[in-house]
Amino acid sequence: MSALLLRDLRLAFRAGGGFGLGLAFFLIVTVLVPFAVGPETALLSRIAPGILWLGALLACLLSLDRILALDFEDGSLDLIATAPLPLEAVAVVKALAHWLTTGLPLVLAAPVLGLLMSLPGPGYLWLTLSLALGTPALSVIGTFGAALTVGIKRGGLLLSLLVLPLYVPTLIFGAEVARRGAQGLDPQAPLLLLAGITCGTIALLPFASAAVLRVNLR
Numbered sequence: 001m002s003a004l005l006l007r008d009l010r011l012a013f014r015a016g017g018g019f020g021l022g023l024a025f026f027l028i029v030t031v032l033v034p035f036a037v038g039p040e041t042a043l044l045s046r047i048a049p050g051i052l053w054l055g056a057l058l059a060c061l062l063s064l065d066r067i068l069a070l071d072f073e074d075g076s077l078d079l080i081a082t083a084p085l086p087l088e089a090v091a092v093v094k095a096l097a098h099w100l101t102t103g104l105p106l107v108l109a110a111p112v113l114g115l116l117m118s119l120p121g122p123g124y125l126w127l128t129l130s131l132a133l134g135t136p137a138l139s140v141i142g143t144f145g146a147a148l149t150v151g152i153k154r155g156g157l158l159l160s161l162l163v164l165p166l167y168v169p170t171l172i173f174g175a176e177v178a179r180r181g182a183q184g185l186d187p188q189a190p191l192l193l194l195a196g197i198t199c200g201t202i203a204l205l206p207f208a209s210a211a212v213l214r215v216n217l218r
Contacts, residue, residue, distance in 0.1 A: 009097055022063055026055045029055035031116060033047075044118040048123070049182055052117060053131070053171055053178060056106045057138060064145060065149075065156040067097075087214060088209075091205075092206050095136070099135060120182040127181070130191070131174065134194050137198040141167060141205060148212050150216050
C-alpha cells in the first residue's frame with residue numbers, strides 16, 4: 001500500500017492538473033469574489049465561510065478525473081487489479097493520495113485566503129477544522145465517482161454530475177460549522193454531523209468503489 005501511495009503522490013506532483021491546479025483555482029475564486037460582490041467588509045465576513053467552502057469543494061472536483069483515468073489509460077489499473085492488494089485497499093490509497101495532494105493544501109491555505117474574505121477572527125479555527133474533517137469525505141466520494149466513470153471517454157462532465165449531489169451534505173454542514181464558529185455560536189451539532197458523514201463515507205464507499213471497479217474491468 002505504501003508503494004502505491006508513493007507512486008500516486010509522485011504522479012500527482014509530476015503531472016499537471018493535480019496539486020497546483022486545485023490550489024490555484026481556490027485562490028482565484030477567493031480573489032475574484034470581493035470584486036464581484038463589492039468591498040463591504042460586513043457582507044464579505046458574512047458570506048466568507050460559504051464561499052471558502054464552495055471554493056474548496058470545486059477545487060477538489062477539478063482533479064477527480066485523474067484519480068483513476070491515468071492508470072486506466074496506461075494499463076496500470078489492470079495490473080493493480082490482479083495484484084495481491086484488494087481493490088478496497090486500492091480505493092483507500094487512491095482517496096488518500098488525492099486528499100494529500102488536493103485536500104490538505106486547501107486546508108492549509110484556507111486561513112490565509114480567509115484574510116481576503118474578511119473572515120471574523122473566531123472563524124479561522126472552525127474553518128480549518130471543518131475543512132480538515134470534511135475534505136477526506138470529498139476525496140472518498142470522488143474516488144467512488146472516478147470508479148464509476150473509469151473507461152468512459154471524456155467522462156469528466158459525467159463525473160461532476162454524479163459527484164456534485166453527493167457533495168451537498170458535506171458542503172452544507174462544513175459551511176455551517178465555519179459560519180457558526182465565525183459568529184460565535186455553538187458549532188457542535190453540524191460538526192458531529194460532518195464527522196458522521198466523513199466516517200460513513202470512509203467506512204462504506206471503498207467497498208462500493210471496489211465493486212464498481214470489478215465490473216468496469218471485466
